[in-house]
Amino acid sequence: xxxxxxxxxxxxxxxxxxxxxxxxxxxxxxxxxxxxxxxxxxxxxxxxxxxxxxxxxxxxx
Amino acid sequence: xxxxxxxxxxxxxxxxxxxxxxxxxxxxxxxxxxxxxxxxxxxxxxxxxxxxxxxxxxxxxxxxxxxxxxxxxxxxxxxxxxxxxxxxxxxxxxxxxxxxxxxxxxxxxxxxxxxxxxxxxxxxxxxxxxxxxxxxxxxxxxxxxxxxxxxxxxxxxxxxxxxxxxxxxxxxxxxxxxxxxxxxxxxxxxxxxxxxxxxxxxxxxxxxxxxxxxxxxxxxxxxxxxxxxxxxxxxxxxxxxxxxxxxxxxxxxxxxxxxxxxxxxxxxxxxxxxxxxxxxxxxxxxxxxxxxxxxxxxxxxxxxxxxxxxxxxxxxxxxxxxxxxxxxxxxxxxxxxxxxxxxxxxxxxxxxxxxxxxxxxxxxxxxxxxxxxxxxxxxxxxxxxxxxxxxxxxxxxxxxxxxxxxxxxxxxxxxxxxxxxxxxxxxxxxxxxxxxxxxxxxxxxxxxxxxxxxxxxxxxxxxx
Numbered sequence: 086x087x088x089x090x091x092x093x094x095x096x097x098x099x100x101x102x103x104x105x106x107x108x109x110x111x112x113x114x115x116x117x118x119x120x121x122x123x124x125x126x127x128x129x130x131x132x133x134x135x136x137x138x139x140x141x142x143x144x145x146x
Numbered sequence: 147x148x149x150x151x152x153x154x155x156x157x158x159x160x161x162x163x164x165x166x167x168x169x170x171x172x173x174x175x176x177x178x179x180x181x182x183x184x185x186x187x188x189x190x191x192x193x194x195x196x197x198x199x200x201x202x203x204x205x206x207x208x209x210x211x212x213x214x215x216x217x218x219x220x221x222x223x224x225x226x227x228x229x230x231x232x233x234x235x236x237x238x239x240x241x242x243x244x245x246x247x248x249x250x251x252x253x254x255x256x257x258x259x260x261x262x263x264x265x266x267x268x269x270x271x272x273x274x275x276x277x278x279x280x281x282x283x284x285x286x287x288x289x290x291x292x293x294x295x296x297x298x299x300x301x302x303x304x305x306x307x308x309x310x311x312x313x314x315x316x317x318x319x320x321x322x323x324x325x326x327x328x329x330x331x332x333x334x335x336x337x338x339x340x341x342x343x344x345x346x347x348x349x350x351x352x353x354x355x356x357x358x359x360x361x362x363x364x365x366x367x368x369x370x371x372x373x374x375x376x377x378x379x380x381x382x383x384x385x386x387x388x389x390x391x392x393x394x395x396x397x398x399x400x401x402x403x404x405x406x407x408x409x410x411x412x413x414x415x416x417x418x419x420x421x422x423x424x425x426x427x428x429x430x431x432x433x434x435x436x437x438x439x440x441x442x443x444x445x446x447x448x449x450x451x452x453x454x455x456x457x458x459x460x461x462x463x464x465x466x467x468x469x470x471x472x473x474x475x476x477x478x479x480x481x482x483x484x485x486x487x488x489x490x491x492x493x494x495x496x497x498x499x500x501x502x503x504x505x506x507x508x509x510x511x512x513x514x515x516x517x518x519x520x521x522x523x524x525x526x527x528x529x530x531x532x533x534x535x536x537x538x539x540x541x542x543x544x545x546x547x548x549x550x551x552x553x554x555x556x557x558x559x560x561x562x563x564x565x566x567x568x569x570x571x572x573x574x575x576x577x578x579x580x581x582x583x584x585x586x587x588x589x590x591x592x593x594x595x596x597x598x599x600x601x602x603x604x605x606x607x608x609x610x
Contacts, residue, residue: 091177091244098240099184102233106191109229110198113222117202120218124211 177244179266184241186290188234190283195230199223267291 086094206219274287 086244088177092175092180095177095180095184095241095244098237098244099180099187101240102184102188102237103191105233105236106195106230109226109233110195113226113229116225117219117222120211120215120222121205121209124209124215127212127215 181241181244182290182294186287188237189286189290192230193283193286195226199226267295 202219202223206216211219271288271291274284274291277284279287
């Protein structure tokens, strides 16, 4: 294998690695953001329910 | 602009070089150079990923995520780590053949070539020193160059060759000098400490998560045993539930005790009324005593049992046991709590309604005074109103419990849920009121105790 071939192979190998890692990170970041959105939504729902309950409870006193 | 300055600095430094060193040759693209640069970039990217994972963990903690959400986030972190490891494995497979050939080449290196390699290292070290990169990155790159030098040094033939030159010593000295100075810098020290902390945590995680196969097998056996025990407990509780539904709980669970025996005794000894009465009285006394003991000890028993199950659950969570097992253990705790509360409520119910309604506050120890006042205030609430309230609270709690989105291990939520469930099943309006009041009272407590700025901010954003 001559030097030019080695250069080409090395470049391709690293490019593939960086491409794979970038894709992986983007996918996992999107998943993480989705979980955090769910966390926010869950907290809002819980809070809203509690507020409703307390409000209803007070109205009935 | 920065690049221009760096180039100027480099030119100046080249001019300042002591006499005797060979002239620095411009960098040309070589497979060796590409590999070196590529590996440095991989190291930098890895550090960046570590930082990102740390950021995810920090974000999750600051948003007070629950167990289910934390499991999802840990899974994402694992995906990243495993994905990067896999990509690194593939990269290694691809570049190893190229590296081997390079090694073969290095074994054949002669003095002139070695000089060239170390000149390259000197240029790179100077570039690193004058670059605008962070101190931590500089340190990493310098370490990379030192490792590269060590690798060359380990080759006997190369060592013999370049021992004849002074360039390797210059390169080594320069690298060490830069590294030493960087390490003296207070900011760098902080960064290094931070890096050490990340590594320490990572090592801790590795120790916890990547045991030897033998250790993993041992843990699997323990987990399997625990799973079986939990299943047995669960089956036992299910049976208890069925028995109660069948009406066989009349004397409590201890209550294999004697009510039926008394009746049987009456039937079979009709002729001996005196003896029967005495016997029945004795049996009744024993049953009464058993029930009293049962009522006194049951809450403690379940409290202790829940505590030990809680420990098992934490262990299971630490061992990343699968969700089903954790869920199973959680269900047992909820059932235990339910039985405990049921038992307490049954006792309170008798004290409040059947014996001397609302007079003896000392008997309200299981609940508290506020609850009792609330009960009195609500005494005139209509059944349909109570039903509506119950429905709302029940829906909210059931949805939350089913969804696994609340902390199942929070005693308060479990208690509230248990009360709602009891109220829902009860056909007695007053009993339902007591259970309902207990549930809302607990929910009020949770609401008052809620201190989550994140939630407040989110609510504000949504216009609440």
